[in-house]
Amino acid sequence: MHAHNQGSAPRRLATLGDAIGAVLASGPAGGPTFGLPGLDAATGGLQPGRLTLVAAAPNVGGSLLGLAAARQTALVDNHRVLYAASGPNQADIMRRIISAETGGDYPRLKQGRLTEHEQQVAQELVQAPLLIDDGSELTAEAIAETAPYVQGLALVVVDRLQACGRGPTAPGTAPRGRAPTAPRGPGGWAGPVPCACHRCGSDRLSAGRRSPRGRRGRT
Secondary structure, three states, X not given: OEEOOOOOOOEEOOOHHXXXXXXXXXXXXXXXXXXXXXXXXXXXXXXXXXXXXXXXOOOOOHHHHHHHHHHHHHHHOOOEEEEEEOOOOHHHHHHHHHHHHHOOOHHHHHOOOOOHHXXXXXXXXXXXOXXXXXXXXXXXXXXXXXXXXXXOEEEEEEEEEOOEOOOOOOOOOOOOOOOOOEOOHHXXXXXXXXXXXXXXXXXXXXXXXXOOXXXXXXX
């Protein structure tokens, strides 16, 4: 079915039957999950081609949801993950993963004091398919340019966002000290790889709302 506006090319309109046929032909849409049964049941996990935004007030654990998804995808499912870290550095991410894997005390790990068991777990994770970019000038464009070069990439985690871009494409360079803005439009994410982003800041959250919340939208 087509709709035609004078002076423009006709647009194709899909019928409900077209949509039903496409869904039945494609089968179940598998994708990465958070590895948290309750959250995965509520959200359906991380869908291919979609941006999942986790908004949270500071210091309530919003980053841990992105870390959980990265850990589940890389360590359990053995799929490659790109972790773009503009807040934590690679040492922070390593300590959080070791703490999650062993139930270890994170403050103690921050002091560099690992038990023999924790050191053994760390050695076992050396070959995990988790790639971390905690470099300077980490912008949405830099992440989008890097992602296509990562073969077999299953998930991109951005930790964290300072603001969401309003223009038709992703902004170029984030101001010094600010995290990358969310990629949008043709200059943003391309392809079927899902992206989980953590947005930290109490200014956009209503008073009294202290727990992280997931918000999903199509890129």
